[in-house]
Amino acid sequence: MASTPLTYLNHEHSVASWLLTKDHKRIGVMYLVVVTLAFFLGGLFATLIRLELATPAGDLLSNDDYNKMFTMHGVVMVFFVLIPAVPAILGNFVLPLMLGAKDVAFPKINLLSWYVFVIGFLFTVYAMVTGGVDTGWTFYTPYSSRASNSNVMMTGIGVFITGFSSILTGLNFMVTIHRMRAPGLTWFRLPLFVWAVYATSLVQILGTPVIAITVLALAVERGLHFGIFDAALGGDPVLFQHMFWFYSHPAVYIMILPPMGAISEVIACFSRKSIFGYSFVAFSSLAIAIFGFLVWAHHMFVSGISVYSALVFSFLTYAVAIPSAVKTFNWTATMYKGAIWLKAPMIWAIAFLALFLVGGLTGLFTAALGVDVHIHDTYFVVAHFHFIMVGGAVMGFFAGLHFWWPKITGRMYSEIWAKVAAIVVLAGFILTFGPQFILGYLGMPRRYHVYPDEFQVLNVLSSAGASILAVGYLIVGIYLMASLFKGKHAGANPWHATGLEWTTQSPPLPHNFEVQPIVTREAYEYSSQEVTVG
Amino acid sequence: MASRVDNLYFFIVAVTAFFAVLVSVLVIVFAAKYHTKDPLAVGQPIHGSMPLELAWSIIPFLISVVIFAWSADVFFDLQRPPDQTIEIYSTAKRWMWKFQHLDGQNEINELHVPVGRAVKVTFTSEDVLHSMFFPSFRVKADAIPGRYSTVWFTATKIGEFHLFCAEYCGTSHSGMIGKVIVMEPAAYQAWLAGGVGSGSLSQRGEQLFNDLACNTCHRSDGSGRGPSLVNKFGAPVELANGTSVAVNEGYVRESILTPQAKLVAGFQPLMPTFQGLLSEESVIALVEYVKSLRTTGGGGPRTASEPSATAPATPQNK
Numbered sequence: 001m002a003s004t005p006l007t008y009l010n011h012e013h014s015v016a017s018w019l020l021t022k023d024h025k026r027i028g029v030m031y032l033v034v035v036t037l038a039f040f041l042g043g044l045f046a047t048l049i050r051l052e053l054a055t056p057a058g059d060l061l062s063n064d065d066y067n068k069m070f071t072m073h074g075v076v077m078v079f080f081v082l083i084p085a086v087p088a089i090l091g092n093f094v095l096p097l098m099l100g101a102k103d104v105a106f107p108k109i110n111l112l113s114w115y116v117f118v119i120g121f122l123f124t125v126y127a128m129v130t131g132g133v134d135t136g137w138t139f140y141t142p143y144s145s146r147a148s149n150s151n152v153m154m155t156g157i158g159v160f161i162t163g164f165s166s167i168l169t170g171l172n173f174m175v176t177i178h179r180m181r182a183p184g185l186t187w188f189r190l191p192l193f194v195w196a197v198y199a200t201s202l203v204q205i206l207g208t209p210v211i212a213i214t215v216l217a218l219a220v221e222r223g224l225h226f227g228i229f230d231a232a233l234g235g236d237p238v239l240f241q242h243m244f245w246f247y248s249h250p251a252v253y254i255m256i257l258p259p260m261g262a263i264s265e266v267i268a269c270f271s272r273k274s275i276f277g278y279s280f281v282a283f284s285s286l287a288i289a290i291f292g293f294l295v296w297a298h299h300m301f302v303s304g305i306s307v308y309s310a311l312v313f314s315f316l317t318y319a320v321a322i323p324s325a326v327k328t329f330n331w332t333a334t335m336y337k338g339a340i341w342l343k344a345p346m347i348w349a350i351a352f353l354a355l356f357l358v359g360g361l362t363g364l365f366t367a368a369l370g371v372d373v374h375i376h377d378t379y380f381v382v383a384h385f386h387f388i389m390v391g392g393a394v395m396g397f398f399a400g401l402h403f404w405w406p407k408i409t410g411r412m413y414s415e416i417w418a419k420v421a422a423i424v425v426l427a428g429f430i431l432t433f434g435p436q437f438i439l440g441y442l443g444m445p446r447r448y449h450v451y452p453d454e455f456q457v458l459n460v461l462s463s464a465g466a467s468i469l470a471v472g473y474l475i476v477g478i479y480l481m482a483s484l485f486k487g488k489h490a491g492a493n494p495w496h497a498t499g500l501e502w503t504t505q506s507p508p509l510p511h512n513f514e515v516q517p518i519v520t521r522e523a524y525e526y527s528s529q530e531v532t533v534g
Numbered sequence: 535m536a537s538r539v540d541n542l543y544f545f546i547v548a549v550t551a552f553f554a555v556l557v558s559v560l561v562i563v564f565a566a567k568y569h570t571k572d573p574l575a576v577g578q579p580i581h582g583s584m585p586l587e588l589a590w591s592i593i594p595f596l597i598s599v600v601i602f603a604w605s606a607d608v609f610f611d612l613q614r615p616p617d618q619t620i621e622i623y624s625t626a627k628r629w630m631w632k633f634q635h636l637d638g639q640n641e642i643n644e645l646h647v648p649v650g651r652a653v654k655v656t657f658t659s660e661d662v663l664h665s666m667f668f669p670s671f672r673v674k675a676d677a678i679p680g681r682y683s684t685v686w687f688t689a690t691k692i693g694e695f696h697l698f699c700a701e702y703c704g705t706s707h708s709g710m711i712g713k714v715i716v717m718e719p720a721a722y723q724a725w726l727a728g729g730v731g732s733g734s735l736s737q738r739g740e741q742l743f744n745d746l747a748c749n750t751c752h753r754s755d756g757s758g759r760g761p762s763l764v765n766k767f768g769a770p771v772e773l774a775n776g777t778s779v780a781v782n783e784g785y786v787r788e789s790i791l792t793p794q795a796k797l798v799a800g801f802q803p804l805m806p807t808f809q810g811l812l813s814e815e816s817v818i819a820l821v822e823y824v825k826s827l828r829t830t831g832g833g834g835p836r837t838a839s840e841p842s843a844t845a846p847a848t849p850q851n852k
Contacts, residue, residue: 231680273577318598335564338577361550370608377700443669448708
């Protein structure tokens with residue numbers, strides 16, 4: 001290495017150059033650091049949960065500590081891992097590159113988003129170390145407003161603050177996609193990841209204010225005893241659930257849409273062809289984002305809503321399932337007559353497909369009114385949403401991370417270990433959450449610290465799977481870290497992928513491109529690809 | 535009902551297994567068949583197919599509609615108890631289930647029922663949300679402070695079955711469990727007869743009705759300052775604001791605790807509130823007393839031990 005090229009990583013080195021950066025790439029990396037910390041914290045809570053549940057008796061943790069563990073696991077994983085993972089990390093890093101832009105539309109607001117996120121996280125961590133919170137991540141009233149003695153207020157403040165980070169990021173990305181596309185990059189030439197991020201931004205902007213209002217109302221009731229949700233104060237406990245799920249169901253799409261976008265990129269790249277049914281995949285993202293706002297009460301079929309509203313919400317839930325099915329079929333069809341290069345990102349993507357398939361299909365059970373009455377609030381639901389949020393969102397995140405890691409760091413990770421890790425995580429995941437479907441149908445309720453002996457065998461299987469899963473994630477952490485020091489240099493385009501992000505060097509220049517790219521091709525034109533600058 | 539839920543469940547298992555296998559096999563076959571080690575190889579430029587897109591949109595939608603309709607049908611029956619049921623009241627509080635039988639027996643975390651008879655449980659919560667979940671009968675409903683919920687089931691086997699709280703309620707949520715003891719009808723009658731001799735639930739309600747001086751206004755002949763309550767339960771009643779409301783358990787409860795909320799037409803808002811003065815069990819006793827005020831169809835307190843002549847057909851699982 002005679003001379004090291006200038007990159008966004010090496011042009012400045014001071015701590016201040018990171019903490020005050022307006023570079024979307026550095027901000028993406030800073031999100032990666034915080035989200036990784038949060039993932040380990042949430043994973044630690046999950047480990048304690050699975051250890052406790054290895055035996056029917058409550059022998060490791062006290063009742064209250066167990067209740068805090070699953071609450072804090074949920075709060076950390078939902079608000080500080082799943083929601084920011086793909087949009088804030090991968091979206092921040094690759095979105096402007098994909099658009100051929102120098103940065104996002106509002107770089108200072110982008111940095112502000114990160115700070116708001118970190119401050120929200122610090123409030124939440126403070127709530128946890130000073131006693132924790134035990135309401136469940138759903139904060140259902142009147143337990144949260146009246147009965148719980150834990151740090152509900154402080155956690156609520158953390159969630160409230162973090163929401164603004166999500167809103168600002170969504171706004172920033174939406175404006176960026178509208179205004180910052182390179183010449184020639186028309187809407188229908190956009191990579192599908194961009195469509196997915198656009199749809200996600202819509203949900204972030206429209207949905208997140210509702211959770212802020214909900215948390216605020218909860219704080220007013222808890223702090224000032226102002227009756228909103230508590231029947232004893234003249235409020236309605238079910239109203240809280242309506243408001244909470246009006247955000248928190250669409251939030252599932254904040255978690256899953258961007259990974260779906262990453263999967264579209266990976267499958268197209270490693271099948272060496274255009275995505276099958278581009279416009280159907282693109283519009284299905286928008287359809288999911290919009291229909292996603294109309295299904296919230298499917299979380300409430302046994303919460304005392306009327307029979308007729310249950311009917312409407314069940315039907316709409318089936319309607320929102322169709323665009324997800326369409327995506328799955330299109331990804332599968334994309335592989336038909338492809339030239340399939342089974343590199344690590346593709347293995348992670350195939351693992352995503354397998355788990356998302358199960359997660360999506362088991363949604364047909366929970367949407368079915370007559371079946372949901374039985375499986376609601378059981379381990380069936382726990383298994384279902386982990387298949388979506390971990391099997392789907394986290395696997396999709398890892399597929400994307402492995403795909404763009406050479407671009408982010410300029411280094412290649414160990415291909416063999418990456419494939420091994422994907423298979424270990426897949427196997428560990430299936431063993432962890434597969435048995436929980438059966439547990440749920442047999443009637444084991446969720447959030448149970450102590451359970452009847454007859455459920456032990458399946459719980460032991462689940463805990464054993466969780467230990468394999470933990471090993472899998474650790475392997476990922478190790479070889480990715482090792483790649484930073486020992487990894488081979490990646491070159492601009494190690495996957496021979498299309499897309500503007502691959503036309504600049506790895507790691508990219510501080511300002512992304514030497515010259516403004518001009519787009520003359522459709523997305524994923526592998527038949528006419530050219531070898532790009534290295 | 536449990537078998538109907540299971541039939542639907544296994545139908546969905548079959549449908550989803552078919553699609554899971556279909557997609558998995560296709561992905562594996564494609565990955566094996568079109569696998570290449572040449573990074574510069576290029577796939578065939580196929581961009582899509584409208585007929586395929588329509589097919590895999592419409593076919594899943596039609597299958598979804600079938601599942602939706604079937605599950606809605608099961609749901610309607612789960613939500614609507616048959617006309618003839620054994621009625622039981624329950625109050626959930628952290629962390630126990632209290633049951634009140636019409637004959638006067640009370641029990642905690644145990645529920646005795648006869649085999650082959652439809653049982654309806656009407657319940658509420660004294661504090662936070664809970665959820666009454668009988669996994670063996672495939673039914674569940676949240677216990678909501680300030681409202682009544684119901685579940686109903688027909689036990690088809692003798693034995694003991696789980697009762698779980700399914701809605702997280704704090705420290706001992708997982709300890710808020712109990713059992714349903716399903717008995718032969720004769721054994722159930724013996725169990726009922728062996729209860730404490732404090733009178734039936736409606737007699738306790740009547741006692742409260744007199745002790746709280748409800749009877750000074752709610753006179754049975756209609757000459758009091760409040761409406762007569764005889765024969766009112768189950769029928770609609772005209773309200774002062776011009777609308778009407780069905781007199782059910784929830785309305786009676788509301789009228790005791792917040793009397794001005796839905797005032798009956800022709801009466802003054804004179805009644806004091808009993809909010810905070812009555813336990814949920816006492817409210818239930820009063821509700822049951824109001825239900826028992828019938829001049830036709832037998833009248834008098836209702837009991838669970840009525841011979842099957844007055845509670846004729848045992849509802850069958852469809």
